[in-house]
Amino acid sequence: MELLECDSGIGIYTWDEGESDDSEELEAVLTEHAGSSNYVVASNTWALAHHQHGQAIRLQEVFGGELIGSDDLAEYLSALQVAYSSCDGDDSDWVTYDPDYSVLTVSRAFAESGSSFSDAGLEAAIAYGCIMEEIDAPTHVKDDVSRTRALDGTRDTSWGDYSASWTFHPDSGLNIQITDES
Numbered sequence: 001m002e003l004l005e006c007d008s009g010i011g012i013y014t015w016d017e018g019e020s021d022d023s024e025e026l027e028a029v030l031t032e033h034a035g036s037s038n039y040v041v042a043s044n045t046w047a048l049a050h051h052q053h054g055q056a057i058r059l060q061e062v063f064g065g066e067l068i069g070s071d072d073l074a075e076y077l078s079a080l081q082v083a084y085s086s087c088d089g090d091d092s093d094w095v096t097y098d099p100d101y102s103v104l105t106v107s108r109a110f111a112e113s114g115s116s117f118s119d120a121g122l123e124a125a126i127a128y129g130c131i132m133e134e135i136d137a138p139t140h141v142k143d144d145v146s147r148t149r150a151l152d153g154t155r156d157t158s159w160g161d162y163s164a165s166w167t168f169h170p171d172s173g174l175n176i177q178i179t180d181e182s
Contacts, residue, residue, distance in 0.1 A: 001025045010059070011049040030068065031076045032099075040068040079135050079161075080104045080180045087130035094124040095131075102180035106131065111173030121173050128174065135162065135178070145176065 004012040015025040029047045030040060039056030041048045043065040050056045053069070060067045077085070084097035084104055094107045109128040111121030132142055138159055148155055148168040156165040158181070166176035 001028065009050055009052070009055070013047045013049070015045055017045045027076070030073055040073070041065045042068060078102055078180050078182075080178065083131045083134035086134055087127045092120075092123065092127065094120055095127045102182075104131065104178045105176070106178075107175050108172060109174040109176070110168075112170045118173075124173065128176065131178070137162075145174065148174070 001013055001015045006012065013025070013029050026042055026047055029042070029049065032049075039050055039053055041050075041056055041060045041063065043063075046063075046065075048056075048059045048063065048065075050059060056067060056069075078099075080102055081097060081099065084095065088095040094109070096105045096107075097103070098105075106124055106128045108118075108120050109124035111118050111124070113119075113121070117125065141157055141159055141164070144155065144157055145164075145166055145168075148166065150169040152168070154165055154167050156163065158164070161180055161182035162178055163181055164176055164178045166174060168174045
């Protein structure tokens with residue numbers, strides 16, 4: 001597959017014609033753009049990706065092909081990507097997702113400021129709870145994380161397709177990294 005990225009924000013992908021319209025190359029393009037709410041216009045041997053709906057419609061009008069919108073791209077998202085998109089709606093600094101390695105990180109959840117949670121600590125805690133629900137983390141995992149003390153150091157566990165490692169200190173909060181191993 002060849003990629004040409006334009007200054008205008010259009011990604012142009014081309015590949016040799018395969019045996020079917022549902023080629024591995026198109027699936028790779030869709031997977032790459034699924035997490036960023038982009039739109040893809042695709043045909044048998046090419047795909048054009050753009051982050052704006054209006055521009056994607058114009059590309060389809062000019063070049064033909066099928067417009068694949070963000071709702072259709074959702075089927076190409078991993079469960080961690082869905083959790084990230086669902087639980088970090090404001091694109092905070094305390095929740096990150098790395099699609100290349102399928103790693104979601106929550107930082108500073110439950111961090112304290114004085115005798116209560118800091119604003120960031122509270123918002124990160126809400127995102128953490130949402131993420132754990134979205135990926136159906138077992139109760140024993142959530143319990144292990146919640147019982148972690150500062151002197152416990154780095155803890156880790158795994159379940160199903162996931163592994164996690166975390167630390168906790170009242171000043172810096174819960175810092176957890178969840179990896180999709182599938």
